[in-house]
Amino acid sequence: MMGQHLDPGRMRLARSAIFGVGIVLVLALPRVGTSDFILRMVISVMIAVPVALGQNLITGFGGMLSMGQAAFYGIGAYTSALLVTHAGVPWPIALVAAGLLACFFGFLLGFPCLRVNSDYLILMTIGFGEIFKIVAYNWIEVTHGPRGIFGIPAPQIGPLLFDTNGRIYYLYLAIAGLCYVSMKALVSSHVGRALIAIREDELAAAAMGINRAYYKILAFAVGSFWAGIAGSMLAHFVSFVGPASFTVDESLLHLQYAILGGLGSLTGSVLGAVILVSLPQVFQPLYMYRMLLSGGLMVALMAWRPQGILGRSAAAATARKPLRSLIARLVTFTRLRSAASQGKGATRDV
């Protein structure tokens, strides 16, 4: 590994520098006359972040390939929208309720998933997503069917109304940040280690006394909770929810966020969300081909780099300092380039 050749002090410095610049840039963005288009895009990324992190907890850490994340996202969106528009519940309560209800369904779906192997799990989660979609289309009295729910108000905490993109930006940044920090704490704790142990070898983990059922269901519940929160964020940002936003294609997209960045890497999931949300919007002509390209990307990624951009090897794609590995990789790359230009033989060990 090239990472070991690097001076740890300089590594740390480079890391803090990148973090610092990143945070300042993100905080300053709405204040420097950024266009509405960019702001909306970044907000969309922030909505995608909890979904991506939740998916990564389930799939990357728990090793359970779930393709039903969009259903939890949808449950959150509908719950929050209905509570605020019909019952007049204040937004913060609706937000938490959205997360909790999604969490509850995730918990319920977690149970049958314990009994079946990974192939059936995928089928179960798709089945759950399809059932959600069909109910959303047909339960007209509640969901208004294909028409969806219009006129969802902007988020409001007491007297604070977040009705402009600039205000929503900071609110959602806080939520996404909270999600990242809590997820980081979770995967760095014994829970993360237990999940990784189960993912790597279920039998061995059980033999070590790890309660498989508990941790798997926990991963499902927490992952679904954040998807529900993201659903609520979406509903109050675009002020509309309709069943077409929560199809299996959406679930696939969520899976891609986690895969592209690297399963088992939280920074990777954020990066995956950034890339997959913003690229098709920045390069509008790409929009039409986005599913085609992302499908091709999945195939290519699995063949050449199954651990994703920031992950380590497929077997050990854990949360081991992905940013550091990115820096190490960049340094290696420049070294290889200079070595190649000097005509020396360079080994490929990235």
Next chain:
Amino acid sequence: MEYFAKQLINGLALGSIYALVAVGYNMVYGILQLINFAHGDIYMFGSFISLSLSRIKIPFAIGGPLAALAGGLTALVVERVAYRPVRGANRIVPMISAVGAALVIRNVALLVWGPETFSHPKVIPANPISIGPFTFNTLQLVILVLATALMGLFMLLVRSTKLGKATRAVSQDIPTARLMGIEANRIIQLVYFAGGFLGVAGGILFSMYYAIWIGMGFLGTMKAWTAVVLGGIGSLKGAFVGGMLLGLAEAFISGYISSAYRDAISFGILMLVLLVRPTGLFGQQLAQRA
């Protein structure tokens, strides 16, 4: 009674189409333990090719088999590009690759044919026939006979030819089959080809019976998978029975309960079966790969 008979026949026709699609799916699963996510999309792709061939006035007797052949070839390409490079990698990897391949096929089809729903020319006329309380049409009869015949032929091939024996050997243990001088890769290709071929045959029948649209691919994958789970993984007989059961269940659900919730209920049944009897009705106990 007449209503019941109508649903019964409807279910049998639908079931035999599902069975046809499920057999190919199950073969692939039996050999590689890989969920062939692209299976339904190949079935959709081939059906669209058949539609295009019929539009340029190629008679169905040539166009139909040609489209099925194209489906088989598509399956070969998918196997080579998306599945073989990741064979033997950790379990989650080939599955993601398969999902990616399905997305590519679906979106290529979307670019070529567009999102509309088309009707495939009904080459086989739907003349009503009635025997006692049973009223059915020739299309349903042909579907039932053709699907059963194709499947019977396929099962015969697997059961009693040398090639079929090799296929069964590969499905039990690839390394050992190799040691016995069986070219495993060749067999795997053959299975994919056969799966694509049978799938498209089912797809063309389906599009004549209902309609043809992009979304039928994903739906097909799910239906095939449900049928396989119902009947039992890795058993051809199971795929056949499972497909029939699923078709009948759907016909009766939409006839007696609610057609809007038909798919929701059939997915619910699937989840229930997985919980109660994860090996399906005819499945042998698969050793859990821990």
